[in-house]
Amino acid sequence: MRIGPKKKRITAGTRKRSRGAEGLMMNSLLDILVTILFFLLKNYSYVITNFAVSHDLTLPDSTAYNPPPGSTLQLVVSKKAIILDDKELATLDEYGNIRASDLHSDGVTVVPLFRALEAHKQRSKFFEKQNEDHTFKGTVVLQADKSLKFRTIKKVIYTAGVTDFINLRLAVIKHDA
């Protein structure tokens, strides 16, 4: 006596019928893709273009909501350097301090940054004379690494202040409360 499942006899008819299921089943894949698409579309509304964040720094998280200004002077303070509009002005030591050689005798003014900001201001004021629509507002966006100490940040802020860049805007990464 035979025990076990009965073998089904393959006939020409059954072979022909099973041929219909040979194609790739795309429904599940499509479901996954549509889900990812909706996720991306939802997040896409948050994305702000026209604002470049330096790669070697981590901005602090915040629940702030003001969008960044379009084209403004970008002052970057990473763990390694101070950069103004993509130009490296001074390097920081291994503890994130501004080197004494880059500081003025007052101990707070960052000399290379002071010179660069002064040059920007002079250029902007020159354009102001040429073009009435152009006004020097002294706006600067500060992108600083979240792990930096205030002793470093305050020297940068002070230097911006003494060069009349008083409209300081702190760049942060938006996260919902």
Next chain:
Amino acid sequence: MASKPSERTHRHRPDDSLTLTPLMDIITNLMFFLLIFANAIPVVTIDAPLPKVANTAEEVRAAKDASNKLEVQVAISNAGFVVRSDFAPGVTINKEGADFDYKALHKALAQVHFQKPEVNEITVIPEDEVDYQVIILVMDAARLYEEGDEGFKELPPEIRNSTEKFHFNQMFPNVNIGGV
């Protein structure tokens, strides 16, 4: 000799299933497009204007007027926060273990603001060893009323989904960085 199969046994049935290939193409293209651009970081900014040196007579007058303003300060050290104001007793908020107690700070600031709702400016005075992230989180704690605060107002449904909602429960949206 083999005979030609009959038309009846070899008939082609029309494919009545949905053609998904073009849809797949569109979705895949859209997905790659979004993946490329969606990895941009959602950056926002906090306005922290610096005090201007008064040069003209008008600016000196404005500065004198400003000096009569009521002031709220948060001193930040690695031990915690101290909230001081011209119209309320000072509050010291120590760290909870290794972490700063932002909730207690928010509660203290909400109480201060509730006493003088017309004051909307705060000065944060960090010590040298304080991390930049801590300063930003203090600004966050001071910005808006939250549910459960005395001054919290329920959002009207018509502004719930607009950017106007950010201007509704404001506490201290204007921040100054002191100690510079």
